[in-house]
Amino acid sequence: MYAIKAVFSCFPPLHRRRLFLFVMVLLVIFLIVQIHQQKTMENMSIAAIIMNIGKNTYDALSGSEIQFDRRVNGIWFNLSNSDFRFYVYSAFYDDRPSLLSLPVIRLTAVSDPYAEFSKRNVTRLYCVLRKDTEVKVVKMKGEPKPIGFGWPLNKINAREYIYTCPTLEGMIPTSVSIVRSKTEYSATEVPVTFPKKPATKRDFCVCVQAAYGTLDPYRIIEWMELQKILGVSLVGVYVLSASETVLKVFKHYSDEKFVDLRKIDYIYTSEPSAKEFWLHLTPAINDCIYRHMYEFKRMVIVDFDEFIMPRKHQNLLDLVSYLDEVSTAERSPHVNFVFRNNYFFFDLETTRNTSEHLTFLKFRKKVAVSPEGYSVKSIINPQACTHMHNHYCWGVTKNYTSQGITKSVDPEIALNQHYKKCHFSQKECQHQLEDATQDDIMLRFKDRLSRNVRGKVKQILD
Numbered sequence: 001m002y003a004i005k006a007v008f009s010c011f012p013p014l015h016r017r018r019l020f021l022f023v024m025v026l027l028v029i030f031l032i033v034q035i036h037q038q039k040t041m042e043n044m045s046i047a048a049i050i051m052n053i054g055k056n057t058y059d060a061l062s063g064s065e066i067q068f069d070r071r072v073n074g075i076w077f078n079l080s081n082s083d084f085r086f087y088v089y090s091a092f093y094d095d096r097p098s099l100l101s102l103p104v105i106r107l108t109a110v111s112d113p114y115a116e117f118s119k120r121n122v123t124r125l126y127c128v129l130r131k132d133t134e135v136k137v138v139k140m141k142g143e144p145k146p147i148g149f150g151w152p153l154n155k156i157n158a159r160e161y162i163y164t165c166p167t168l169e170g171m172i173p174t175s176v177s178i179v180r181s182k183t184e185y186s187a188t189e190v191p192v193t194f195p196k197k198p199a200t201k202r203d204f205c206v207c208v209q210a211a212y213g214t215l216d217p218y219r220i221i222e223w224m225e226l227q228k229i230l231g232v233s234l235v236g237v238y239v240l241s242a243s244e245t246v247l248k249v250f251k252h253y254s255d256e257k258f259v260d261l262r263k264i265d266y267i268y269t270s271e272p273s274a275k276e277f278w279l280h281l282t283p284a285i286n287d288c289i290y291r292h293m294y295e296f297k298r299m300v301i302v303d304f305d306e307f308i309m310p311r312k313h314q315n316l317l318d319l320v321s322y323l324d325e326v327s328t329a330e331r332s333p334h335v336n337f338v339f340r341n342n343y344f345f346f347d348l349e350t351t352r353n354t355s356e357h358l359t360f361l362k363f364r365k366k367v368a369v370s371p372e373g374y375s376v377k378s379i380i381n382p383q384a385c386t387h388m389h390n391h392y393c394w395g396v397t398k399n400y401t402s403q404g405i406t407k408s409v410d411p412e413i414a415l416n417q418h419y420k421k422c423h424f425s426q427k428e429c430q431h432q433l434e435d436a437t438q439d440d441i442m443l444r445f446k447d448r449l450s451r452n453v454r455g456k457v458k459q460i461l462d
Contacts, residue, residue, distance in 0.1 A: 289380075
């Protein structure tokens with residue numbers, strides 16, 4: 001303080017006042033910059049850098065309690081404005097050769113229905129691309145691609161989308177924002193994730209919609225062990241809500257590097273309305289696909305109560321190899337395969353002397369195969385698919401548009417086996433249950449699956 005007074009005393013009174021005003025202006029500018037940087041860092045999250053290198057997303061506390069680190073992932077970036085709501089879960093750098101274009105940025109998002117934007121005088125959107133101090137504003141590429149059918153968000157309709165931003169030659173953005181005009185400013189920046197590109201690809205990754213509600217930890221263990229037997233190398237798990245016991249199971253498989261465990265928050269932190277979770281399900285699937293699209297040859301899209309079962313092959317690799325060979329022989333290449341649904345309802349008679357924890361072995365009666373297109377599940381090519389619903393891939397990159405997007409697989413070759421209570425009307429359930437038949441195909445895995453499940457239950461839950 002004395003040093004400052006000494007410096008000021010060296011100047012005449014008039015110059016002192018001017019110098020004082022100049023210093024005060026500099027101080028105010030400094031404070032404004034600091035506040036802006038603080039807000040920006042809060043929105044971007046420093047730990048988003050950790051997300052880019054794919055670290056796990058939980059912190060183990062005492063006992064079985066697990067607390068996800070919100071700074072790492074799970075948050076939705078709020079790009080909303082006075083005209084529309086816009087929430088982004090993640091953004092990915094997409095430079096797949098099959099684009100036949102410059103790379104793009106894919107944003108997994110939930111927003112007000114895009115069709116309503118024009119009614120609010122929003123005729124176009126712009127992407128703000130940033131890398132260090134370089135900032136470029138470009139027009140958004142086309143219309144967003146839906147990945148769901150929408151649902152009320154805070155009692156107002158919203159929908160799930162993949163938004164696409166173009167990039168410019170010579171610039172690889174590290175963050176992106178969405179604005180309504182070239183001059184609009186957005187303090188919220190979404191970090192761009194660069195998917196891993198290993199030298200060797202593995203065969204299969206399973207992408208599951210966000211986990212929510214009441215999940216049975218024993219069934220999760222059985223499901224995980226079956227996926228291993230079928231030839232899966234990784235499962236992408238996104239937790240919206242789950243019990244501590246289920247989180248303990250997920251953490252175990254994450255520690256084994258068999259699960260990529262991540263968090264997905266509710267968009268609104270207050271108590272969500274009924275079925276609002278639906279808006280969060282397919283963003284998890286699409287995040288998983290883009291995050292691992294260079295690591296795996298194929299992606300399997302199923303839920304925790306079902307799996308794709310080869311009927312004439314021992315595993316998924318043999319199954320897909322056969323399907324590819326058939327497509328080549330018929331000169332009708334297909335990018336993705338869908339599998340007919342087949343319910344193994346819990347209302348049906350069970351097999352005696354089978355552990356309660358072995359659902360797939362205990363329930364071996366099934367109803368008729370569901371109609372074509374009903375509740376199907378997919379195995380997709382991640383180098384092709386651009387936006388994925390829970391059942392179908394709804395679009396492919398330019399290089400694959402000349403091929404058949406989807407091939408429905410003969411149920412004699414493979415099925416999606418689905419385990420749950422009958423959810424139809426009482427009359428329809430009675431009709432289907434009366435025509436149930438025995439299916440013992442799971443017995444081929446009986447010894448191995450039973451042994452593996454018992455071992456994991458003892459290791460994780462006992």
